[in-house]
Structures are given as structure tokens and as C-alpha cells.
Amino acid sequence: KLIKINKLPKNIWELIAAGEVVERPASVVKELLENSIDAGATAITLEIQNGGIRYIRITDNGCGIQREDVPLAFLSHATSKISTASDLDAIGTLGFRGEALASVAAVSKVEIMTKTAEEQLGTRMVIHGGETVSLDDAGCPNGTTIIIRELFYNTPARMKFLKSDKSEGMAVAGIVDKIAISHPEISLRFIKDGKEVTCTNGSGSVKDAVFAVYGRDFADTLINADYEINGVKVEGFISKPFNSRGSGSMQLFFVNDRFIKSKTAVAALNEAYKNSIMVGRYPACVLFLTLSPELVDVNVHPAKTEVRFSNEKAIFDAVYYAAKNALSNDNSRPQVKLESGAVKTNTNLNSNILSAPVPEAQQRSFSDYTLPEREKILDSFNNPYVNKNSGQSESTDYIFNEPKADYAVNDGDIDLSVKTGELNSPAESQPVQPITLKNEENRKEEVSFKYLGEAFKTYIFAEYNGKLVIIDKHAAHERMLFNKLKKNLKNEGSQLLLKPVSVVLSKDEYIAVTENLDIMKNAGFEIDDFGNGTVLVRSCPLDLEKEDITELVSEVASYLASNKKDVLPEKLDWIYHNISCRAAIKAGNIQTDYELIEFTKQLLADDEVRYCPHGRPVLIELTKYELDKQFGRIQ
Known part of the structure; x- marks a missing residue:
């Protein structure tokens, strides 16, 4: 039976093409944020609702789009980033395919408002499912605001593959985190369901961006890495060996300010930490690789996170030696932080000892006593029960404020704790570690050994x-x-x-x-x-x-x-x-x-x-x- 070849209508091939670029709300956010960055924005605000499934709005202060170019922006393979085939050999922008806006418009309801600095009025355009609904003048500030509503409203099958609003929202947050770190010179604000989640100050400092995204605890575990070899420059931060993690999820690599996934870079980093961290543990990093655009091919996958290097060994060596050099220059050691009042006094001591008052005169160090007093004390220690003057027995207790450790023993609940006091001698520098074991209810008879x-x-x-x-x-x-x-x-x-x-x-x-x-x-x-x-x-x-x-x-x-x-x-x-x-x-x-x-x-x-x-x-x-x-x- 002969099979006839049909030319697909526009609405169908647009939906097919959109599937390569728009997988979930996070994909949309990534493409739109990259457009804002390529437009030269210094301040970007992102707002989502219901994980970005129902509502996404991105506002930037970039260069904007001219009135006559707005309809062209939503056509497939229409872009301002490249114009000739040779441009693909040295891509210097985050976007270049000309597919993002067309793909997003094909599976959602889009509203865009944009204005350039040279124009008196802005432009507002509304597109539903790839079809233009309206194109009007609008009063708006310089820059672009784009709103995405009801993502996948016309492709119910795609909706089935989306996860919960919370999961989709966190996926969007992951994209925002990487964008914020890769471009610390941009002030990025992220609002989720009416609450501000992330806000960077745009100072240009990567450390400030890392602090804003991941917090103080993570930022304090990082050390500087800076190295250049074979035309590849590596800058950024790696974690200290004693701050390793249970997975490699916090290993972030950027090539020419673009977040990428590279097995070569991961292998180099892990190799640099070999014999420095435990097996099964992973270092964290925020590393920026800078090299000639001609040496890296980002036109591998629509997501643009998978790249090919013309010289993988150069990448391996650059990351390896950058990490190794940073580790060798780092002389930090794990620090013990003692909080005020952290040392606990053992209250399980003999009640007679606790209740017995200690005379103020006896609450002195041995060195505080005069020579005759010291001799008397030493004599009492040598023969504590004989009073040399009267010949009668007596018990004299002298208590000094010398550092010492007291232990309490309570059968059935073994917990030997060091009492208050500093350990001065080297032999006492390692405190006794307690074993805590409670008796089981049906414990067997004690064994003889x-x-x-x-x-x-x-x-x-x-x-x-x-x-x-x-x-x-x-x-x-x-x-x-x-x-x-x-x-x-x-x-x-x-x-x-x-x-x-x-x-x-x-x-x-x-x-x-x-x-x-x-x-x-x-x-x-x-x-x-x-x-x-x-x-x-x-x-x-x-x-x-x-x-x-x-x-x-x-x-x-x-x-x-x-x-x-x-x-x-x-x-x-x-x-x-x-x-x-x-x-x-x-x-x-x-x-x-x-x-x-x-x-x-x-x-x-x-x-x-x-x-x-x-x-x-x-x-x-x-x-x-x-x-x-x-x-x-x-x-």
C-alpha cells in the first residue's frame, strides 16, 4: 500500500518544534531570561504563579524591540543574534537559534510590551497559540515585559507530564539560581506566588551572588580558584575538602558565562580532590571557564547546556590544575566554634558532694596559699586522718580550682560527661568520648567475662x-x-x-x-x-x-x-x-x-x-x- 506524504499545516509543525525547546515552565523561563541578558538588561524581575504553569512574567530594562520587529520576533528562525553561517563558529550570545519566542507562543497565551529608548510609544502584542490577536501602541518604560499565561493550554497531553506546582516552581528557581550566579552584574529578582525568593544586588561579585542564592553557610565553605593554561582561564570557587557533600549536585560550571554540563570538567574536579575527601563524597564548585568561542560548540542541543570542546584535554587540565592549585594554597582547617554556655555541668554527681558547701577560703588555687599553708596541706595529704597537734583523727577537705574532669556513673544509662574545666596538658587535650546506650526492657541476664x-x-x-x-x-x-x-x-x-x-x-x-x-x-x-x-x-x-x-x-x-x-x-x-x-x-x-x-x-x-x-x-x-x-x- 502506497503511503502519501502530506505537508503539515503550520499549527501542527509549530507544536512539534515547540516540544524541542519548551519542555516545562523552567524551559520557558530560561529562554526568556537569556533574551533579557542578550538585550543588555541590568535589572530583571521574574514572577511566577502555580509553578509557572498558569503565569510567568519577566520584566527587564534592556534595549527593547522596535515596533516593526515585534511581529518578526515570534516567527520561527527569526533572530537578531546571527546573520551568516560563519557566525555559528563564534557564538557570543546566550540565544541564537531564533526558536524560543515562536515555540513559547505556539503553546501558550503571550502578551508582550516593549519600547526602545528612541521611540516615544511602546508596542503591545497579544498572541494565542501562535496566532496574533492584537498589535497596538502602549505606554511602557524602556525595556521589555513579557507575560506567559496558561502554558500548554492547547496541548493537554503535555500537561500530563508536568509535575506538581511545587516541583515546577523549584525547577524554575534552579534556573534562576544559575542565571544569577553566571551574571552577578545583573540585579535579578525572583517572586514566586507573591513572595520574594531571590534578590541579587547586581554588584558584579560572584561571591555576593552565591551568598544571595545559597546562603552564608555554603558561601563560607568556598575558597578562591584562579588558573590559566592552554588558552583556558578558570576562575571562581571550590569547596574546602572538609566541606564535601553527599552528591555532585552543587558542582556548577559555566563556559563564557553560560551554564553547562560537562563530564570532562566534573571528572577533572573529582580527580583534583582525590585523596583529599572520603570516597563517596563530592566537592562543590562555582567555576567559570573562559575560552575563545571558536573552541566550543554550543549548537549541540536546543537546551544549549550540552556543549562540545575542540580540545577536551585542555578543559580537563585547566579545571584540574585550578582546583589542585587552590587546594594547595588553602591552609584552612576545620574550626570548632564554642557557643556561650555550651559546656554542661554533670548534675548526676553524688548528692552529698553537691550539697556540701565549700568554704570561700578553700576556693583557691594551690599557688595562692602561703608556704606554711602549703606545707600543712601537703602533710594532710600524706596523713589525712591524723591531727599532729591534738593526735585526734580529723578529715580535712581542700578543694582547689585546678582544671580536672569529674565523671558520673549511672548503671543502665552510661553517659560519662566531662565536667566544666579546661584541659591544659597535652595528654588531656583529647576528651573522653561518651558511649550512650540504654538498657532494653527485655534485656538478657548479664554475661560473665x-x-x-x-x-x-x-x-x-x-x-x-x-x-x-x-x-x-x-x-x-x-x-x-x-x-x-x-x-x-x-x-x-x-x-x-x-x-x-x-x-x-x-x-x-x-x-x-x-x-x-x-x-x-x-x-x-x-x-x-x-x-x-x-x-x-x-x-x-x-x-x-x-x-x-x-x-x-x-x-x-x-x-x-x-x-x-x-x-x-x-x-x-x-x-x-x-x-x-x-x-x-x-x-x-x-x-x-x-x-x-x-x-x-x-x-x-x-x-x-x-x-x-x-x-x-x-x-x-x-x-x-x-x-x-x-x-x-x-x-
Whole structure:
């Protein structure tokens, strides 16, 4: 059967062409913002409603469009950016295809008002579905205002593929963030559903733009990078090694002020951080690559985020050496910030000691006493119960304000905390790390064993059931905490934080977390949506530090974002793994012998603790027979 070839009518081929450029509201915003930038605007305001599906308005103070050119702007392949084929070899503008306005007008209701500085009156044009409705004079300021209403109103099938208003709005915010950072010389204001989300000052400083978009916490983790090699100049910022992230979503690369996605640049950056950050962690960056337009081809995809370089190795080397050089010049170290009143006094001390008043005269340092007083004190220490004058026994307590650590022991709830006081000697510079374990209701009878000691601040040695038992304290504690989370989290709830912790996420991670708050709650996190890519953590499971909370929430957010179609309650195990790993005592931490004894007692009494959540054994056993064999006692 012969198949006849038909020429498609204009309205159909326009809809097909629009699908290549306009995928969602964020696509529209990207194209229109780039037009404003190419028009020389120094101030741009973007407003959206319902995620940009129902309403988008962009106002700029650029050069505007002349009256006779307004209708041409909405024709396919009509552009002011290029005029000859050779222009494609050196594209210096963000837009050049001449498809954006025509594609947007084909699937929405468009209203544009524009005026140049030379014209007395502006121009207003209304287009519905690619058809001109009106073209009139209008009173308006210099520049252009374009309004998009009811996106995809004439293509219902496309509407089905759009996500929620919140998700689409965050996708728009992601575009705005990248535009704001790539052009810090432009004052960019973003309003979503009547609320201002982003506002940059147009100072020209990239650091100011990063601060306005991602906040102080992220901006403070960055260090300067500046390098040039083989005709490629790299400028911007990279994160400090100890501020790595759980995903690469905060790696931003710009080529000639255009945001791009480049596997070569990503590989170079990650290679530069090799052996500087943990495996599975990723650096963040805001890097600008400047090179001749002839060396990069941006005419690869309608979205213009995928580019080709004529020399990929030059790009790799430039990014690699820029990052490596910045890291070698950075001498910063993680800083510990002590808040006022952060040190807590242990209130579990013996009540007799707490209630006994201390005479004011005895609240002195040993050096404050006179020589006769010192001799008397030393004599009392050598023979504290004999009064040399009367021959009668007496008890004399001298209390000095010397730095020291007091510990409280409470069976069943092991929490040895360092009391108030500064540690002066080098040997005391590393405080004792507490192990916190609460007895289970149905705890088995305590086991009998002999505690032998600890090696390398990592392994506990004990004699148990005729065998030498070697315990990895981190792996064992991690499994015990993991089991506790699995069994008792719903009953015990989570730990309320005295001060909420703010976590800045990428837009995809932010959407993933805010759309899965129920899963986060089941995992013990109470999280509030703070807006603009930031969440507030109000409670968390176990005793996590602020840094651990931030990193853990970022990792969980990255996981949820990468498994959008596979987020089920059973996936909480992965979250529990991370929580227990971070909350567990670490190899190298110092604990007291009593604390390690109680820890071993609980471990040996729990038959369920065999492997850590990652599959590593928590203990190994060595029989007397094996030892005798090693020493040649048994042939």
C-alpha cells in the first residue's frame, strides 16, 4: 500500500518544534531570561504563579524591540543574534537559534510590551497559540515585559507530564539560581506566588551572588580558584575538602558565562580532590571557564547546556590544575566554634558532694596559699586522718580550682560527661568520648567475662567462654544503634534540638526532601520547609552533632532525589545505616575502662549483634588452642 506524504499545516509543525525547546515552565523561563541578558538588561524581575504553569512574567530594562520587529520576533528562525553561517563558529550570545519566542507562543497565551529608548510609544502584542490577536501602541518604560499565561493550554497531553506546582516552581528557581550566579552584574529578582525568593544586588561579585542564592553557610565553605593554561582561564570557587557533600549536585560550571554540563570538567574536579575527601563524597564548585568561542560548540542541543570542546584535554587540565592549585594554597582547617554556655555541668554527681558547701577560703588555687599553708596541706595529704597537734583523727577537705574532669556513673544509662574545666596538658587535650546506650526492657541476664583492655583505641580485648574476644567498638556500637533504631524509634520518638539546624540543599534534593517528609519523620527527623532550597531540622534520632546532621540530611536528600520512583518505607534501612554510623563511637575515640566494660557486657548479652550494617564483623574469637599453636606449645 502506497503511503502519501502530506505537508503539515503550520499549527501542527509549530507544536512539534515547540516540544524541542519548551519542555516545562523552567524551559520557558530560561529562554526568556537569556533574551533579557542578550538585550543588555541590568535589572530583571521574574514572577511566577502555580509553578509557572498558569503565569510567568519577566520584566527587564534592556534595549527593547522596535515596533516593526515585534511581529518578526515570534516567527520561527527569526533572530537578531546571527546573520551568516560563519557566525555559528563564534557564538557570543546566550540565544541564537531564533526558536524560543515562536515555540513559547505556539503553546501558550503571550502578551508582550516593549519600547526602545528612541521611540516615544511602546508596542503591545497579544498572541494565542501562535496566532496574533492584537498589535497596538502602549505606554511602557524602556525595556521589555513579557507575560506567559496558561502554558500548554492547547496541548493537554503535555500537561500530563508536568509535575506538581511545587516541583515546577523549584525547577524554575534552579534556573534562576544559575542565571544569577553566571551574571552577578545583573540585579535579578525572583517572586514566586507573591513572595520574594531571590534578590541579587547586581554588584558584579560572584561571591555576593552565591551568598544571595545559597546562603552564608555554603558561601563560607568556598575558597578562591584562579588558573590559566592552554588558552583556558578558570576562575571562581571550590569547596574546602572538609566541606564535601553527599552528591555532585552543587558542582556548577559555566563556559563564557553560560551554564553547562560537562563530564570532562566534573571528572577533572573529582580527580583534583582525590585523596583529599572520603570516597563517596563530592566537592562543590562555582567555576567559570573562559575560552575563545571558536573552541566550543554550543549548537549541540536546543537546551544549549550540552556543549562540545575542540580540545577536551585542555578543559580537563585547566579545571584540574585550578582546583589542585587552590587546594594547595588553602591552609584552612576545620574550626570548632564554642557557643556561650555550651559546656554542661554533670548534675548526676553524688548528692552529698553537691550539697556540701565549700568554704570561700578553700576556693583557691594551690599557688595562692602561703608556704606554711602549703606545707600543712601537703602533710594532710600524706596523713589525712591524723591531727599532729591534738593526735585526734580529723578529715580535712581542700578543694582547689585546678582544671580536672569529674565523671558520673549511672548503671543502665552510661553517659560519662566531662565536667566544666579546661584541659591544659597535652595528654588531656583529647576528651573522653561518651558511649550512650540504654538498657532494653527485655534485656538478657548479664554475661560473665574478663575485661583485658583496649588496643589502638579501636579494639576491645576480653576473655569470654574460654576464648579471647576482640571487638571492633565502632562496628559493634553501630549495629547496636541500628537495631535500636529499627525496634524502638517509633516508641521513643526522636531527640528535639535546642536550636534548629538549617541545611541548604540543591533544588532537586530540596524537592525530594519536602515531598518525602513522612519518610524523614519515620526515620526520626522532624523537618520544616524553610523555603528557597533550605530546610530546618528540629529533631533527629540519637545524639548527632550539628555537622553530622547537616551531612546526613544532605546524603539522605541526595539518595531520595536519585531514587524518585523507588522511595518506599523499606528504604529507611539505608537512612538508619547512615544515622547509626555517624552516631557510633569512632575508632581512636577515648573511653574509660568502666565504660568499655559496660559496653562489652551489653554487646555479649545481645545475640543479634554479629555484623555491622555494612556487613563487617563486630568481633572475632581466638581460642586458647590457636594461641598455643602459634607459640609452639602444640605440635
